[in-house]
Amino acid sequence: DVKVTQSSRYLVKRTGEKVFLECVQDMDHENMFWYRQDPGLGLRLIYFSYDVKMKEKGDIPEGYSVSREKKERFSLILESASTNQTSMYLCASSSLASQAYNEQFFGPGTRLTVL
Amino acid sequence: AQSVTQLDSHVSVSEGTPVLLRCNYSSSYSPSLFWYVQHPNKGLQLLLKYTSAATLVKGINGFEAEFKKSETSFHLTKPSAHMSDAAEYFCVVTPGGATNKLIFGTGTLLAVQP
Numbered sequence: 001d002v003k004v005t006q007s008s009r010y011l012v013k014r015t016g017e018k019v020f021l022e023c024v025q026d027m028d029h030e031n032m033f034w035y036r037q038d039p040g041l042g043l044r045l046i047y048f049s050y051d052v053k054m055k056e057k058g059d060i061p062e063g064y065s066v067s068r069e070k071k072e073r074f075s076l077i078l079e080s081a082s083t084n085q086t087s088m089y090l091c092a093s094s095s096l097a098s099q100a101y102n103e104q105f106f107g108p109g110t111r112l113t114v115l
Numbered sequence: 116a117q118s119v120t121q122l123d124s125h126v127s128v129s130e131g132t133p134v135l136l137r138c139n140y141s142s143s144y145s146p147s148l149f150w151y152v153q154h155p156n157k158g159l160q161l162l163l164k165y166t167s168a169a170t171l172v173k174g175i176n177g178f179e180a181e182f183k184k185s186e187t188s189f190h191l192t193k194p195s196a197h198m199s200d201a202a203e204y205f206c207v208v209t210p211g212g213a214t215n216k217l218i219f220g221t222g223t224l225l226a227v228q229p
Binding site: 004040041042043044045048058090092103104105106107108109 | 124149151156157158159160161164205216217219220221222
């Protein structure tokens with residue numbers, strides 16, 4: 001079974017702090033994704049990565065950056081957290097083998113609160 | 116541009132009665148379509164997917180969906196609701212081609228009354 005894990009289930013940070021959200025997948029997937037989930041808005045793509053050190057902006061990249069130094073790990077960075085970044089953050093991965101179908105596998109999510 | 120519309124934000128059914136969650140999509144290409152489910156405090160789980168094979172797709176836990184190109188719909192159904200079906204359901208479209216992007220609907224929260 002594909003397993004996608006996220007470093008924290010709940011996180012509370014203060015405005016202006018630098019925040020790191022970590023995601024690890026154990027299925028050797030090439031593609032990894034970061035989404036945020038807000039009530040009534042569904043999931044919105046922040047950034048994604050096709051390969052190590054490769055990244056592409058999603059629909060809402062402002063205020064975020066990412067890092068992918070190893071294939072299995074994809075980090076989301078909030079350089080200076082703000083209250084409007086309070087949200088649920090979901091990581092996902094997918095393989096090139098299933099690219100035609102774009103099936104993604106999701107982690108349990110990190111609920112981030114910025115005070 | 117590709118998009119997906121979930122027509123109901125909340126649906127409430129009684130246990131043992133049918134479930135219908137409605138989804139319409141817009142896509143310039145032959146889309147792949149998915150339904151994902153999210154139980155409280157859990158990650159998203161794939162329920163079923165349509166990838167241009169059979170138009171009636173069967174998924175896990177007794178759910179199924181029918182792709183209707185003429186109506187641009189992909190509604191999710193289940194003959195008999197169970198309490199454990201209470202969750203949020205997302206209809207998802209991918210525009211096809213080489214893109215890996217998924218486009219999510221805004222979700223439908225399903226409540227199941229005893």
